[in-house]
Amino acid sequence: MQEITGEINSSYTPYGEFKNHIGEVVTVKGTIHNIRDMSDFAFIILRTARELIQCVYSPEFSDFRLSEDIVEQACAKVSAKVVQSQTRDGSERYELQIHNIELLSKPADIPPVVISKKQVVCDLNVLLDNRPVTLRNPKERAIFKIQEGIQRGFRDYLISKNFTEIHSPKINFAGAEGGTNVFKLDYFGKTVYLAQSPQLYKQALVPVYERVFEIAPVFRAEHHDTSRHLNEYISMDFEMGFIDGFEDIMNMETGALKYIMNLLKTEYAPEVELLKVDIPEITSIPTIKFKDAKALCVKKLKNITDMKDFEPEEEAFLGKWAKQQYNSDFLFVTHYLSKKRPFYTMDDPEDPEVTLSFDLLFRGIEITSGGQRIHDYNQQVEKMKKSGMNPEEFETYLMLHKYGAPPHGGLGLGLERLTMHLLGFKNVRYATMFPRDINRVTP
Amino acid sequence: MQEITGEINSSYTPYGEFKNHIGEVVTVKGTIHNIRDMSDFAFIILRTARELIQCVYSPEFSDFRLSEDIVEQACAKVSAKVVQSQTRDGSERYELQIHNIELLSKPADIPPVVISKKQVVCDLNVLLDNRPVTLRNPKERAIFKIQEGIQRGFRDYLISKNFTEIHSPKINFAGAEGGTNVFKLDYFGKTVYLAQSPQLYKQALVPVYERVFEIAPVFRAEHHDTSRHLNEYISMDFEMGFIDGFEDIMNMETGALKYIMNLLKTEYAPEVELLKVDIPEITSIPTIKFKDAKALCVKKLKNITDMKDFEPEEEAFLGKWAKQQYNSDFLFVTHYLSKKRPFYTMDDPEDPEVTLSFDLLFRGIEITSGGQRIHDYNQQVEKMKKSGMNPEEFETYLMLHKYGAPPHGGLGLGLERLTMHLLGFKNVRYATMFPRDINRVTP
Numbered sequence: 001m002q003e004i005t006g007e008i009n010s011s012y013t014p015y016g017e018f019k020n021h022i023g024e025v026v027t028v029k030g031t032i033h034n035i036r037d038m039s040d041f042a043f044i045i046l047r048t049a050r051e052l053i054q055c056v057y058s059p060e061f062s063d064f065r066l067s068e069d070i071v072e073q074a075c076a077k078v079s080a081k082v083v084q085s086q087t088r089d090g091s092e093r094y095e096l097q098i099h100n101i102e103l104l105s106k107p108a109d110i111p112p113v114v115i116s117k118k119q120v121v122c123d124l125n126v127l128l129d130n131r132p133v134t135l136r137n138p139k140e141r142a143i144f145k146i147q148e149g150i151q152r153g154f155r156d157y158l159i160s161k162n163f164t165e166i167h168s169p170k171i172n173f174a175g176a177e178g179g180t181n182v183f184k185l186d187y188f189g190k191t192v193y194l195a196q197s198p199q200l201y202k203q204a205l206v207p208v209y210e211r212v213f214e215i216a217p218v219f220r221a222e223h224h225d226t227s228r229h230l231n232e233y234i235s236m237d238f239e240m241g242f243i244d245g246f247e248d249i250m251n252m253e254t255g256a257l258k259y260i261m262n263l264l265k266t267e268y269a270p271e272v273e274l275l276k277v278d279i280p281e282i283t284s285i286p287t288i289k290f291k292d293a294k295a296l297c298v299k300k301l302k303n304i305t306d307m308k309d310f311e312p313e314e315e316a317f318l319g320k321w322a323k324q325q326y327n328s329d330f331l332f333v334t335h336y337l338s339k340k341r342p343f344y345t346m347d348d349p350e351d352p353e354v355t356l357s358f359d360l361l362f363r364g365i366e367i368t369s370g371g372q373r374i375h376d377y378n379q380q381v382e383k384m385k386k387s388g389m390n391p392e393e394f395e396t397y398l399m400l401h402k403y404g405a406p407p408h409g410g411l412g413l414g415l416e417r418l419t420m421h422l423l424g425f426k427n428v429r430y431a432t433m434f435p436r437d438i439n440r441v442t443p
Numbered sequence: 444m445q446e447i448t449g450e451i452n453s454s455y456t457p458y459g460e461f462k463n464h465i466g467e468v469v470t471v472k473g474t475i476h477n478i479r480d481m482s483d484f485a486f487i488i489l490r491t492a493r494e495l496i497q498c499v500y501s502p503e504f505s506d507f508r509l510s511e512d513i514v515e516q517a518c519a520k521v522s523a524k525v526v527q528s529q530t531r532d533g534s535e536r537y538e539l540q541i542h543n544i545e546l547l548s549k550p551a552d553i554p555p556v557v558i559s560k561k562q563v564v565c566d567l568n569v570l571l572d573n574r575p576v577t578l579r580n581p582k583e584r585a586i587f588k589i590q591e592g593i594q595r596g597f598r599d600y601l602i603s604k605n606f607t608e609i610h611s612p613k614i615n616f617a618g619a620e621g622g623t624n625v626f627k628l629d630y631f632g633k634t635v636y637l638a639q640s641p642q643l644y645k646q647a648l649v650p651v652y653e654r655v656f657e658i659a660p661v662f663r664a665e666h667h668d669t670s671r672h673l674n675e676y677i678s679m680d681f682e683m684g685f686i687d688g689f690e691d692i693m694n695m696e697t698g699a700l701k702y703i704m705n706l707l708k709t710e711y712a713p714e715v716e717l718l719k720v721d722i723p724e725i726t727s728i729p730t731i732k733f734k735d736a737k738a739l740c741v742k743k744l745k746n747i748t749d750m751k752d753f754e755p756e757e758e759a760f761l762g763k764w765a766k767q768q769y770n771s772d773f774l775f776v777t778h779y780l781s782k783k784r785p786f787y788t789m790d791d792p793e794d795p796e797v798t799l800s801f802d803l804l805f806r807g808i809e810i811t812s813g814g815q816r817i818h819d820y821n822q823q824v825e826k827m828k829k830s831g832m833n834p835e836e837f838e839t840y841l842m843l844h845k846y847g848a849p850p851h852g853g854l855g856l857g858l859e860r861l862t863m864h865l866l867g868f869k870n871v872r873y874a875t876m877f878p879r880d881i882n883r884v885t886p
Contacts, residue, residue, distance in 0.1 A: 003727040004775060006698035008691050029685045031650060031847065049605060049653035073650075073847030075685070104685070107847030108820035132647040132842040141651050148608045162492060165591045167858075169877045170613070170660050171675050173884045185628050185637075187674075188666075192884050194628075201877070204575040204886075207474060207516075208584050210492035216659065217613050223631075231630075234610050242472045242518070242547070248451050255449035284446040332447060377551035396886035399575040404474065404516030404550030415610075434612045434644070441616045441635050443647075443839035 012077075015051045018094040021082045025099060028053065031136075032074045034116040042066055044098065045116075046078060050145070050270055052138060055080060055096040062098050072116055073107040073136075115140075124429060131434060131443055142271035144433055147419045149268040151215050153260030154236050154413070161252065163238060164209035167216065168201030170194060174393065181221045183231075194219035197412065199344070200397045202239040203373060206408045207400065213238035215415070225438050227427040230416060232436040239373075239410030246346075246356040246372040249409045250287070250332055253360065253368065257330070258282045275423060280329035280362075286322055287332040290354065293318055308337050312365075319364020334358040336371075343387045344380070346372040346409075356409070367418050370411025377401035455520075458494045461537040464525045468542060471496065474579075475517045477559040485509055487541065488559075489521060493588070493713055495581060497538040498523060504540045515559055516550040516579075558583075567872060574877060574886055585714035587876055590862045592711040594658050596703030597679050597856070604695065606681060607652035610659065611644030613637060617836065624664045626674075637662035640855065643840045645682040646787070646816060649851045650843065656681040658858070668881050670870040673859060675879040682816075682853030689789075689799040689815040692852045693730070693775055696803065696811065700773070701725045718866060723772035723805075729765055730775040733797065736761055751780050755808075762807020777801040779814075786830045787823070789815040789852075799852070810861050813854025820844035 013026035033047035041058040055078060057066055070076075080096035087093050113122050113130050115137040120127060127134050135141050155165070171185070172193045183194040198214050205212045218235045240252060261279050264272055272279065288296075297314040298304055304314065310333075322331035335354040338347050345355045357371030374380040380401050381391045391398060419431035429435045434443060456469035476490035484501040498521060500509055513519075523539035530536045556565050556573050558580040563570060570577050578584050598608070614628065615636045626637040641657050648655045661678040683695060704722050707715055715722065731739075740757040741747050747757065753776075765774035778797040781790050788798045800814030817823040823844045824834045834841060862874035872878045877886060 002690070002730045004690065004693045004697045004730060005727040006694055006701055006725075008694045008698075010687075012685075029849075031849065049607070075847060075849035104849055105818050105847060108845045111846045130842070132650075132839065133846050135648070135651045144609070145607060145652075152602070152608065159595070164492070164588060165595065166587070167660065167677050167876065169675055169879055169884075171662070171879050171884055173886075183628055183630070185626060187626070187884060188664075188881055190884065205578070207518075207575075208578045209588075217610065219614070221631075232612055232614050242455075244453075247445070247447065250447045251449055251451045254447045255451075258449055282449075284448040287445045287447060375548050396575065399573070399886075402551045403554045403576050403579075404518060404548060406472075406474065406518035406547055433610065436612055436614050438631055441614055441630060441633065443616075443842075 015048060015053055015094070018082045019084075019092070022084050022094075023082065025079055025081050026096075027077060027079050028096065029077050029104070030075070032070065032072050032076055033136075035070070035072060037066070044070070046076070046096075047136070047138070053096060054093075055098050057098050063100050069103060069106065070101060071107065071110075073111065075104040077102040077104060111136075124427065128429060128435060128440065129443070135433070139274060142274045143419065143423060143431060145271045146264065146268055146275065146277065146423065147415060147431065149264045149271075150260055150418060150422070151234070151236060151415055153263040154256050155213070155215060156263070157256040157259040158211070158213045158238055158252075161211065161255075163211040163213045163240070164205075166198075166202065166205055166209075166212045166214050168195065168198040168214060170217065170219070183219050183221045196220055197235065198237050199342075199412075202237055202410060203344070203405075203408070204397070204400045206239055206241040207403075207405050210242060210406075211238070211240045223438060227429075228417065228420075230428055230432060230435055230437060233417075233432070234415035236413040236415055237410065239408060241406040241408040243372065243407055243409055246334075246358065246370075246409050249370050249372070249411055250285070250358060250360075253370070253411060253413075254282065254285050254330075277423060279422075282328075282330065284328075285330045285332055285360075286326040286328055287334050287358075288318075289335045290333055290337065291335070293333050296321060308340055315361055315366060316364035319361050322361070323363075329363050331361045332358050333361060341371065343384055343389060344373045346374050347383075360411075362418070362421050365417075365421050367421060368411050368413045370409065372407070372409035375401060375405040375407055458491060458496055458537070461525045462527075462535070465527050465537075466525065468522055468524050469539075470520060470522050471539065472520050472547070473518070475513065475515050475519055476579075478513070478515060480509070487513070489519070489539075490579070490581070497536075498541050499538060500541050504542060506543050512546060512549065513544060514550065514553075516554065518547040520545040520547055554579075567870065571872060571878060571883065572886070578876070582717060585717050586862065586866060586874060588714045589707065589711055589718065589720065589866065590858060590874065592707045592714075593703055593861055593865070594677070594679060594858055596706040597699050598656070598658060599706070600699040600702040601654070601656045601681055601695075604654065604698075606654040606656045606683070607648075609641075609645065609648055609652075609655045609657050611638065611641040611657060613660065613662070626662050626664045639663055640678065641680050642785075642787070642855075645680055645853060646848075646851065647840070647843045649682055649684040650846075650848050653685060653849075654681070654683045666881060670872075671860065671863075673871055673875060673878055673880060676860075676875070677858035679856040679858055680853065682851060684849040684851040686815065686850055686852055689777075689801065689813075689852050692813050692815070692854055693728070693801055693803075696813070696854060696856075697725065697728050697773075720866060722865075725771075725773065727771075728773045728775055728803075729769040729771055730777050730801075731761075732778045733776055733780065734778070736776050739764060751783055758804055758809060759807040762804050765804070766806075772806050774804045775801050776804060784814065786827055786832060787816045789817050790826075803854075805861070805864050808860075808864050810864060811854050811856045813852065815850065815852035818844060818848040818850050 030046035030048040034045040036043040044055045046053040079100045080098045111133045120137045222229045322328045341355045360368040384391045416432045420428045473489035473491040477488040479486040487498045489496040522543045523541045554576045563580045665672045765771045779800045784798045791797045802809045803811035827834045859875045863871045
């Protein structure tokens, strides 16, 4: 009988430990990413989980001959001597003089798209059609490593602030925020819906855990084929109770963003460098009321017709304004009009035309909507009726209010959209591993 | 202009800091969980995110009178003096002598189920119908705090082992593991499917990141109405490349389980104590081959007819056997029959009738299936054909193999099921916040 102890006895040496083995023979494993045959010697670039390792083949020290078996995308175990070299900028680098290669697997064909160059050069559709291959390119995979860092920072920060992680069901009996844009599903003869948002569940859990968050897919049946809409995306949501005001929510987000940016700079430094990510510096984030922001836009921009909301060009202008005025990449716009925010938003007691709500603009593009929610039962029922909703259809949701809820609020943040803007992409699909839109459900 | 700095200036004192404020007046916030009027004084139990705080009202030190406004489920801000007391077992405890109460919100009605007692006593359906309320009971909410700890431990351990967190799409163009039990969805005129498993995506990402994991919902159109099936559940999956054998996968899982149990004992101690969770001690986990385990069952149990798989009573027997023989709550059963495992499972080269696969039994119940996968293109195509599948329908999946993949394998672990067995429940619904089954999609 074999016992499993939990230890993996690996004899492999990761790149990070090369500096302790200079002049020694080590064993590494990886995928052959690129071969450059220089006639009397060859560079064999080994791709590992986060690095490219330069290996050198030469009859001088290699105990084998370069054969047709040694091809790009083959996986290999390499034993080699660690040699220290210098890059042009003077930083230390290690390369390997290969003694021997053991092939672990071989591809059956060469990739349909070149992935061994610095950049994958192809049309967006080709890039996406071939995701299982194109993601192997170091720059492509770095995008989603950065994305991992964003959500990890969000989560770690909230856990450190005593938030509880929840999982709300994605099969819902009713659309959380009204009936449009929801995917319908046959569920053993009943019609059910895919969750558009965890809104009603996260609110229900505020009286349970006080502070909750969820990072999970949401589904929107968007008919638009635009550069920023997805039909399935990852929503990072939180909701917190016992707030003293909706500033608490903005403060929590600001704290999370600071933490995320710092995490990226430290633990995701290789990817930040590879993609030349312009990480924003955050000390504090300025705020402006919707009506003041609108006045600014009207003063500076032409042809503004919609006085109740912003057009993308107005958000772009406000982004530039925040940068000039406050040297900030972020701007909170607060107190949006009541008729433009969802039924659960709390109106400002000092001016019921506006709400205790906010959007966060990042470099001129909205990345978050949030605000304080109504916690009083009668107030919520009344606002539903005013909006033409039938409170009886929301009986389960209203349990929250009926049986007591503290003052609370929260926000939602689209993971792909934040990744997109942080990396400066013009299309959210570049920041989505396997995008789903009106034309695409593959791969 | 107001600036948001990321700091929340809270004047509240959490329970954990009471010991530094003995004799002082502090401010706390919470929900009034229970009021016990003792005629000349009253106990007001305040529920915070993870504790119940005993507060005492008495005209002697309280600057207000108990009124009809002060009811259970009202939310309040309390200023009170910290007093140290002792519990029966001699441990330290703090209670608050209330000076004043400020009500932050009031319920509109009393809860339909009593939640202020130690246990919620009601039928399972009533418990679930009223989840937004019943979860407020400290024992009920503790279940899902433990569940949080399990997934957090799984994730933190894998991140420490250089796994990358992924999000695979839940809207799929084809069922990942065959066409039965999948939910179908109309997607702008096309038929698409809800993901049964992230299997094909996590494998596709092995050549990209080497090690990946995902914690996300999966959907199965189970027609069975049993105590252990759910139609939506949280699957904890990982997949790792460059393995030396499928033992690496079992070792990774064992390491993760050790880490999880330790995390529960430390950071989730209040909930472990409240629910009297019997946390298993793991030093190492024994293994037994399927055929040897079957032989044991045949020897000890009667009426075994299916020689290709286990009945629940056989797993229960094997669980007891592992406990007696090795004092282990866990048992890996390995080398299941090839015809009983999915098409991507690697056959044992020494005996192609069996596979390099395993199940993990926890106290006699299967909680994990895992194993090594086929990485060679021709081998995978051949096995698909043998299973009557058309490789052309799996073109995207086969990109993984065609363009080179390292030896790899992984596993899946149902979060609710593990929670259920750890807490000793007989029905998985007790360990599911908002269960979806053939009869239930609410709340």
